[in-house]
Amino acid sequence: MTKRELTYLIALQKLPNIGDTTIKKLIDRIGSAEAVYTEKKTNLLKIDGIGLHKIKEIGNSAFLDVAQKEIAFFEKEDIKAFDYKHPTYPSLLKHCIDGPSVLFTRGNIDLKNKKIISIVGTRKITTQGIAFCEELIKELAVLNPIIVSGFAYGTDICAHKAAIKNNLQTIACLAHGLNQIYPKPHAKYVSDVEKNGGFVTDFLTTSDFDRNNFLKRNRIIAGMSEASIVIESAPKGGSLVTADIANSYNREVFAVPGRPTDSMSRGCINLIKKNQARPITEAADLIYYLGWDLEEKSEKNLQTQLFIDLNAEEQSVVDCLKKENKQHIDELAVNSSIPSYKLASLLLDLEMKGILRPLPGKLFELI
Structure with missing residues (x-):
């Protein structure tokens, strides 16, 4: 342009x-x-x-x-601008009728990787929510996804920081122009975000700073992502708006189920009850429903993990599946002599290493 x-x-x-x-x-x-x-x-x-x-x-x-x-x-500020017809405009966002006509970006954003997910939630995230968010992104790191969020307090900044920690690209969608940063205490994260991704907005520097801007920018968070994950939410909140927008775009929405008595789990539970989101308890849920193929990792990395990183119990599971592929988790527990409660964790580790994949009905097979 x-x-x-x-x-x-x-x-x-x-x-x-x-x-x-x-x-x-x-x-x-x-x-x-x-x-x-x-x-x-x-x-x-x-x-x-x-x-x-x-x-x-x-x-x-x-x-x-x-x-x-x-x-x-x-x-002057090295800000890039591209319209909705430009090749670098987020491909999924192009299909959203109300998507921005022009986007402004700063940093080192590279959207060649099509695995883009958004992670949102309450600004009052609990210690359990932080732990889940960090572990989820750590588990997904093997697939090198782009993590999108809104740079706000709580869940947003937790997602950005976890992405950076795992050397993943992260994109912060702002509700204002690129002439300022909000919230101001997050200015200390700007450099790291720009090195590992960058900032996106459709607001001009002359745009009024208004609370409704945050709801408007949520369409970018939902629109450019293949799926949106709500970590925690009260019965009402901005992350639920993002989930609603994602549903209107026919995108996958996931919510972390929590205890009904926890106030910051009620929004997620309501999404699941109303069939507006799938429950997610581990990375394998997301990988399965999005159809992400762990075989896309390089052959070199796969071979390294196959022959070096397996402990005795992991090797036992692999040997069982070599004898009879597509085994139910209960069959694997018996054949490998590993208790079911421990086997579930081993299966996830092997899936993250690209060695096996889950199938419907709690079946597993080697890749």
Whole structure:
């Protein structure tokens, strides 16, 4: 996208009474942001769903002046901008009707990896929630997913930090322009996030800082992700909005079940009760339902793990499956002489190493 086209696209964004859905509709019909901004209003009004109240400010040069100042700031701060037609625009987000017409990013984001998940939850995350979040990301690290969240207190920052700790790319979606950081205490994490991913927003530096922005940015968190995971939530909360948006996009939603008496588990339990989320208790749940293939790891790494990292009990399980593939967990417990409570953990470890995979009905087979 040229600097000139970006100028007109930002100008369209600044217009009152016009949103991303309308902007994309106009551009798709007319051909470009510049063409839309310079088109006669009589021609624009011929497009279905376009009324005068939406386009009355199109052509106003004052908004172009604002856009030029915005671009000058981007150039100074090394901020990248790309529209919804650009190859680097998140592929899944392209299919969302209300997805941003333009995104602004800073850092080292690389979306070539298609395994993208969002992790959200309460800002008042418990110690149990933190432990689960950290362990989940640690278990998923073998598949090198991109971890998306909102950079807020609690669950969000826990997910970002765990991703960085496991050398995974993480993307923070902001509810404001890239000229500031909120919450301010999280400024100390900015450098690490940019080195291991970066920041994304569709808000301009001149956008008002409003609490509704946080709900709006949730569509990016849900839209660019293959699945959204709610770690903990009260009966009402922003993470439940993200889950609702993800469901509207026909994406997978997972929620961590907890004790009914725990206030920060009630939101997750309600999602599961209403069939709005699948329960998730370990990484294997996510891997199974998303159909992620552990065979995608390099042959070299797989061979290393097959022949070096197996302890005696893991080797016993592998030997059992070599004799008779696709065994039920109870059969494996008997054949390997390993108690079921201990076997479950061993099976997960072997799955993370890419040696076996779970099948429906608590069956397991070698890869």
